[in-house]
Amino acid sequence: METTEQIKEMVREKYSAIALQDKEDNAASCCGSGCCSIETANIMTDDYSTLEGYNPDADLGLGCGLPTQFARIKKGDVVIDLGSGAGNDAFIARKETGETGRVIGIDFTPAMIEKARSNVDKLGYNNVEFRQGDIEKMPVTANVADVIVSNCVLNLVPNKYGVFQEIYRVLKPGGHFSISDIVLVGELPAKIREAAEMYAGCVAGAIQKNEYLALIGTTGFKAITLQKEKPITVPDDILAQYLSPEEITTFKTSGTGIYSITVFAEKPKEAKTCCGPDCCQ
Known part of the structure; x- marks a missing residue:
């Protein structure tokens, strides 16, 4: 099993390569993972092109939702985009927060x-600025953001609880986040979970939906709301790269589901100040 640093390096290498491709090449794969499908161009992404502030040069087709559409951004807000890629969500957010x-x-x-x-x-x-850094240890001071958004990024991070702790630290009291991500209902077949291509692109780094929502609550957030949920149907020609025909049939009838969710939560207005690296409430 890969270590945390090995997983991070694998993701970094994968997304470094994706950054050099155009959207058409990325959209021909499963969130840029290379698991090409003749059944659908991209099984995860939503269409950004109708949103104000959209810039096609910044859209690499790697998301799994439209978090900025649900983020309740107001004029003058400070917004942080986690896993900002080429800037797609950041530019949409900039339209909302204004000059x-x-x-x-x-x-x-x-x-x-x-x-x-x-x-x-x-x-x-x-x-609008872009900072290089690990979202488990953001290069941002505490209590600075009104809103945090992220699009299909936390599923790539081994320490999801650590990221939610950082989100809590960086948000102002009363601030909130809107995050789109991939979660599971039921156990994903091991052959898919263990596939490096699927991990770097789509779902093998995802955790159970209930566990994901519980992590948010454990971190101290309130008003946790599921803003959007959609099932992800993995095409047979992608599944066939990892499973036999019999295993595909078993998987489809098992009740296991892959979902894109967009979740909202608030940092309490009376939030306690962090007292150290292991304390976020």
Whole structure:
């Protein structure tokens, strides 16, 4: 089994390569994982093109929802986008927060940061910046963000609880997040979970839906709300790369489900100040 650092390095390498591809190449794969399907162009992503602030150069087709659409961003807000990629959600957020607000994108892949900074330079925005860093240890001070968004990123992170602790630390009291991610209902077949391509792209790093929501509550967030939920149907030609025909039939009839969810939660207005690296409430 891979260590945490090995998993991170695998994801970094995968997304460094994706940063150099165009959207058409990425959309031909399962969240950029290379598990090409003739049945559908991309089994995860939603269409961003109708949202104000959308910039096609920043859309690599890697998300699994539209968190900025649900994020309740107001004019003047400070917004942080976790796993910001080429800047897609950050630019949508910038439209919502306006010129009086501020948007910070965080990504730990240097190639993605370079691509995002190139995009922001072309757009001429002076209130959007991109910082390289690990979202388990964000390069941001405490109590700075009004809103945090993230799109299909936490499923790639081994220490999800650590990320939610960091989100809690960085949000202002009364601030909130809207996060789109992949979760499971039931046990995914081991052959899919163990496949590195699926891990770096889509679902093998996902955890159970109930566990995911419980982590949010354990961290201290309130008003936890499931804003959107959609089932993800993995095409047979993708499943066939990992399972036999008999195993595919068993999987489909097992009740196991893969879902994209968008979840909202608030940091309490009377939130306690962090007292150390292991304390977030």
